[in-house]
Amino acid sequence: MGRPTFDAVAVGDALPSRTFPLTRLDLVRYAGASGDFKVIHWNQRLAQAVGLPDVIAHGMLTMATAARLVTEWAGDPGAVVEYGVRFTKPVVVPDDDHGAELEVSGVVAGKDDVARTVRVDLTATSGDAKVLGRAQAVVRLP
Amino acid sequence: MGVNPDIAGRTYPPGPVYEVGREKIAEFARAIGSDDPVHRDPEAARALGYPDVIAPPTFAIIVAMGAEAAVVQDPESGIDYSRVVHGEERFTHHRPIVAGDRLVATVNVDGVREAGGHAMVTTRVEIASEGGEPVSTAASTIVVRGGQ
Numbered sequence: 304m305g306r307p308t309f310d311a312v313a314v315g316d317a318l319p320s321r322t323f324p325l326t327r328l329d330l331v332r333y334a335g336a337s338g339d340f341k342v343i344h345w346n347q348r349l350a351q352a353v354g355l356p357d358v359i360a361h362g363m364l365t366m367a368t369a370a371r372l373v374t375e376w377a378g379d380p381g382a383v384v385e386y387g388v389r390f391t392k393p394v395v396v397p398d399d400d401h402g403a404e405l406e407v408s409g410v411v412a413g414k415d416d417v418a419r420t421v422r423v424d425l426t427a428t429s430g431d432a433k434v435l436g437r438a439q440a441v442v443r444l445p
Numbered sequence: 446m447g448v449n450p451d452i453a454g455r456t457y458p459p460g461p462v463y464e465v466g467r468e469k470i471a472e473f474a475r476a477i478g479s480d481d482p483v484h485r486d487p488e489a490a491r492a493l494g495y496p497d498v499i500a501p502p503t504f505a506i507i508v509a510m511g512a513e514a515a516v517v518q519d520p521e522s523g524i525d526y527s528r529v530v531h532g533e534e535r536f537t538h539h540r541p542i543v544a545g546d547r548l549v550a551t552v553n554v555d556g557v558r559e560a561g562g563h564a565m566v567t568t569r570v571e572i573a574s575e576g577g578e579p580v581s582t583a584a585s586t587i588v589v590r591g592g593q
Contacts, residue, residue: 335472337476374501379493
């Protein structure tokens, strides 16, 4: 599958949906790479002490993972000119061999003929929870 | 207790230059599960027209977090970091962050408002090259949970 071009993409086009696993190891790795060592992302005892059901993923890891749907579709991570999300629900990551699943889908919701960009609206769920709100990426296409 | 609404409108002096390394980009890409060669292989990046490996779209958070720390650590802000939850994040990229960039980040507090007993603090970090060329803007809303 080649890279999508601006002219070939239409409003309403769906991006291929993906399911991304997120395990405790992924959270530890992201903590190290990002420098975000908040305890709720790696310590069950302290996460539960503040009322969470278990350890939760970094919102920024969820955001970054959801973006992969767009960057892998566009074929160029540098083509993302805007990307914004609201963190609506946490991704709860149990201490087992499977972790959590993040299901991400996307649809082309707008085209800007002058900037030659498209807006992709993303939906991200984990379990039954919608974990991102108003998740939108603006991507420049060739 | 509570967040000081007077910090709205403040701009904090930029911190030290953040130098973007190839290995840091590769480490961050791996941490978000991306195997895209444009984050690892300078040749692959050049094939897409970039001078060196580029960072994933959310890499800017590393630089932004460094700048936002100035607000949280400001004793006048009244922000209790242990009560902070990330509410919203938005990046605007004027161009991708590239290995070798020397970035300067300046944080502005765009707003403080109360909602449902919590304080919402919106910050905007302007990330530029050392020479002043705009690179990225990272707008963030944090929720500082009120006491029970």
